[in-house]
Amino acid sequence: MLDHGQAPPLTSEARKPANPLLRRKPVERLVAEGGQGEGGSLRRSLTMWQLTMISIGATLGTGIFVVLGTAAPKAGPAVTISFILAGLTALFSALSYAELAGSVPVSGSSYSYAYATMGELIAWICGWCLVLEYAVSVAAVAVGWGQYLNELLDGTIGVTIPSAVSAPLGEGGFINLPALVVVLLSMVFLMRGAKESATVNSIMVGVKIVTLLLFIGIGVMGIKAGNYTPLAPLGVTGISAAASTLFFSYIGFDAASTAGEEAKNPKKDLPRAIMLSLGIVTVLYVLVAFVAVGAMPWQDFEGTEAALAQIMTDVTGHSFWGVVLAAGAVIAIFSVVFAVLYGQTRILFAMSRDGLVPKVFAKVDEKTGAPRANVILVSVFCGLLAAFIPLGKLADATSIGTLFAFGLVNVAVIILRRTKPDMPRTFKVALFPVTPILGFLACGYMMFSLDMATWIVFGGWMAVGLVVYFTYGIRRSRLATEEVATAEM
Numbered sequence: 287m288l289d290h291g292q293a294p295p296l297t298s299e300a301r302k303p304a305n306p307l308l309r310r311k312p313v314e315r316l317v318a319e320g321g322q323g324e325g326g327s328l329r330r331s332l333t334m335w336q337l338t339m340i341s342i343g344a345t346l347g348t349g350i351f352v353v354l355g356t357a358a359p360k361a362g363p364a365v366t367i368s369f370i371l372a373g374l375t376a377l378f379s380a381l382s383y384a385e386l387a388g389s390v391p392v393s394g395s396s397y398s399y400a401y402a403t404m405g406e407l408i409a410w411i412c413g414w415c416l417v418l419e420y421a422v423s424v425a426a427v428a429v430g431w432g433q434y435l436n437e438l439l440d441g442t443i444g445v446t447i448p449s450a451v452s453a454p455l456g457e458g459g460f461i462n463l464p465a466l467v468v469v470l471l472s473m474v475f476l477m478r479g480a481k482e483s484a485t486v487n488s489i490m491v492g493v494k495i496v497t498l499l500l501f502i503g504i505g506v507m508g509i510k511a512g513n514y515t516p517l518a519p520l521g522v523t524g525i526s527a528a529a530s531t532l533f534f535s536y537i538g539f540d541a542a543s544t545a546g547e548e549a550k551n552p553k554k555d556l557p558r559a560i561m562l563s564l565g566i567v568t569v570l571y572v573l574v575a576f577v578a579v580g581a582m583p584w585q586d587f588e589g590t591e592a593a594l595a596q597i598m599t600d601v602t603g604h605s606f607w608g609v610v611l612a613a614g615a616v617i618a619i620f621s622v623v624f625a626v627l628y629g630q631t632r633i634l635f636a637m638s639r640d641g642l643v644p645k646v647f648a649k650v651d652e653k654t655g656a657p658r659a660n661v662i663l664v665s666v667f668c669g670l671l672a673a674f675i676p677l678g679k680l681a682d683a684t685s686i687g688t689l690f691a692f693g694l695v696n697v698a699v700i701i702l703r704r705t706k707p708d709m710p711r712t713f714k715v716a717l718f719p720v721t722p723i724l725g726f727l728a729c730g731y732m733m734f735s736l737d738m739a740t741w742i743v744f745g746g747w748m749a750v751g752l753v754v755y756f757t758y759g760i761r762r763s764r765l766a767t768e769e770v771a772t773a774e775m
Contacts, residue, residue, distance in 0.1 A: 311640070344625035347615070353534055369535070381722075403705070424630065427622045428623050432465055479655050506577050509580035634647040639764075646660070
């Protein structure tokens with residue numbers, strides 16, 4: 287019997303490879319270490335519906351309230367098809383996530399899955415991509431929050447925040463102060479603990495679902511058939527390019543998997559939460575996009591980040607409904623920032639526990655059960671990123687990092703099925719191995735649909751990550767230190 291917080295002994299499976307880049311962390315050990323941090327442990331308090339709300343909270347809102355204005359000019363009215371294409375790509379990976387989350391219910395998400403199947407180096411690369419996915423998407427979403435905040439302020443009290451302090455460098459301002467504020471507000475709530483955070487998140491998710499249903503009900507009255515023709519003015523290339531950008535909208539469905547160590551019944555609830563959240567989000571995205579491009583010519587979306595509020599005002603002829611939509615968007619985007627920031631802190635918690643990043647990220651507060659230092663450090667970093675970096679570049683950079691990580695999850699499912707065929711699984715990918723193979727290929731296809739500038743950013747991020755690993759992580763990982771201790775005995 288292990289003492290509380292004590293790791294299981296190093297198995298022959300973990301220390302077998304002579305090459306440190308290939309050392310793997312056994313699944314049994316990943317699960318046994320679940321919840322344990324520096325000086326305390328995470329608390330199992332989240333139900334299936336709270337997990338679902340975390341995934342919906344991290345996903346729903348970004349693509350519709352912010353990125354739709356960027357994607358519609360690329361695909362025209364066919365942006366609805368782009369949403370479906372991006373959703374199908376996410377579905378393949380969601381199935382793989384559901385199987386692994388039910389089998390390996392830990393906070394590390396795809397990072398931990400890669401550690402158990404492909405070795406430490408690949409796990410580090412995956413984790414580094416997740417840092418890009420979560421941290422940068424927090425910043426990107428926070429940037430768009432200010433647009434709807436201005437719509438709300440203009441419609442209620444007739445003032446707006448000056449562009450000098452509401453737009454980042456390169457977009458007419460010096461600092462995006464609202465973006466910084468929303469990240470810091472999320473930080474305050476997250477420091478209270480998982481259960482309290484989940485309650486706040488569930489309320490915000492309910493508000494944004496009602497807001498989008500309201501938009502659909504009112505916006506459908508403004509649809510003009512002529513706005514749907516031609517359906518794909520920029521061809522298949524435009525649809526693919528928009529789908530690659532809109533994949534950013536589905537980032538977050540995997541957020542439930544980062545709560546694996548705080549779920550009450552993770553083996554059953556995590557797969558259900560992942561699949562249910564993706565289904566709800568996809569249906570809402572497609573319906574809202576269909577109504578939006580029917581009510582407003584697709585050319586008018588160019589440079590319009592608060593398009594839905596504008597459509598509500600134009601259709602009804604009253605600014606009141608635009609204000610209502612803007613208020614809903616402010617809450618919706620706040621919840622995305624909140625939920626994604628939660629996921630980022632749990633990813634770093636797992637990486638810190640493995641020794642690949644500093645121990646401070648795994649330090650748990652005894653009173654709240656939250657990794658408070660982790661939350662503060664991540665929030666400050668994301669807040670500064672949101673304050674000074676334009677949205678477009680952030681969204682594309684996030685998409686490529688996410689696609690890479692999702693591709694690895696599909697590979698991990700195949701490897702784990704081969705290496706541990708008898709391991710208990712509460713959810714299994716249908717049509718194995720066709721589904722994870724299609725998931726991997728779909729991720730690869732969408733990665734190559736992104737422009738060269740995005741690839742350059744991604745390459746630079748990977749280069750920095752490798753430098754960090756080879757100068758820090760490779761010697762400080764727990765598996766490395768345990769191998770040294772074993773050799774000296």
